[in-house]
Amino acid sequence: MxxxxxxxxxxxxxxxxxxxxxxxxxxxxxxxxxxxxxxxxxxxxxxxxxxxxxxxxxxxxxxxxxxxxxxxxxxxxxxxxxxxxxxxxxxxxxxxxxxxxxxxxxxxxxxxxxxxxxxxxxxxxxxxxxxxxxxxxxxxxxxxxxxxxxxxxxxxxxxxxxxxxxxxxxxxxxxxxxxxxxQGPTRALTLTKQLVNASLESDRTTAFAAEAAAQEINMTTRDANEGVASFLERRAPQYEGR
CATH class of the missing domain: 3.90.226.10 (2-enoyl-CoA Hydratase; Chain A, domain 1)
Known part of the structure; x- marks a missing residue:
């Protein structure tokens, strides 16, 4: 067992x-x-x-x-x-x-x-x-x-x-x-996981600040750029997890 x-x-x-x-x-x-x-x-x-x-x-x-x-x-x-x-x-x-x-x-x-x-x-x-x-x-x-x-x-x-x-x-x-x-945007999923887990113990101000910081970090990834580019080019994104 x-x-x-x-x-x-x-x-x-x-x-x-x-x-x-x-x-x-x-x-x-x-x-x-x-x-x-x-x-x-x-x-x-x-x-x-x-x-x-x-x-x-x-x-x-x-x-x-x-x-x-x-x-x-x-x-x-x-x-x-x-x-x-x-x-x-x-x-x-x-x-x-x-x-x-x-x-x-x-x-x-x-x-x-x-x-x-x-x-x-x-x-x-x-x-x-x-x-x-x-x-x-x-x-x-x-x-x-x-x-x-x-x-x-x-x-x-x-x-x-x-x-x-x-x-x-x-x-x-x-x-x-x-x-x-x-096949997803791995770093974005990681940051999302951390935000959700932390939100259960955070006040609104702290949670909002963490959300903004996470998006700032995420926008430095290749996957975030790929996600935006694929939307503008009307094609499926090809995420690399980086």
């Missing part, structure tokens, strides 16, 4: 950083093999951790900052559009990994579960940051307090996912979305 191990987490973080730096990478898809998308953190890996009585204050917070939060931040901060293709159960940090992506596709067999309360835990990996911004505080609390499984159709209705497709169509749909993104 693809529970997240230390090695997997570090590999995903490194791949996302590489994607940001590589101009040849124009879009990213996060998906999984097997019947599950991600069942959450690998609890077996925590079996060797010190028992509560032997922990030093700050150990748990440090582990979360360096682990689950770094993973979610890597998705949010990736300088390319990131599409989640959720093929099965996305639970705990697995749900947050999917919801941190810019666009979320889900197979009709997928489901999302905030399992933390079931285990007597506080949601980590950015859950209390992501969910209220997606569906509002009351819905977020309902999912987190009860920990009920949310089927894909309900997730779409709530606004957790962009689209639900038949499981057999998920890979093809994810590829089609990624190809559309990869």
């Amino acid at each position: 693809n529970a997240v191990t230390w090695e997997q987490r570090e590999r995903i973080i490194a791949l996302l950083a590489d994607a940001s730096a590589d101009p040849e990478v124009r879009a990213v898809v996060v998906t999984a093999t097997g019947k599950g998308f991600c069942a959450g953190a690998d609890l077996r890996a925590r079996a060797g951790a010190p028992p509560p009585g032997e922990r030093i204050a700050g150990d748990v917070a440090r582990t979360i900052r360096r682990g689950a939060q770094r993973l979610i931040a890597a998705v949010l901060d990736c300088e390319k559009p990131v599409v989640a293709a959720v093929n099965g159960t996305a639970a705990g940090i697995g749900a947050h990994l999917a919801l941190a992506c810019d666009l979320v596709l889900a197979a009709d067999t997928a489901k999302f579960i905030e399992v933390f309360a079931r285990r007597g835990l506080v949601p980590d990996g950015g859950g209390a940051y992501l969910l209220p911004r997606l569906i509002g505080p009351h819905r977020a609390k309902e999912l987190m307090f009860f920990g009920d499984a949310v089927p894909a159709a309900d997730a779409e209705r709530l606004g957790l996912v962009n689209r639900v497709v038949p499981a057999a169509d998920l890979p093809e749909t994810a590829r089609a979305w990624a190809e559309r993104l990869a």
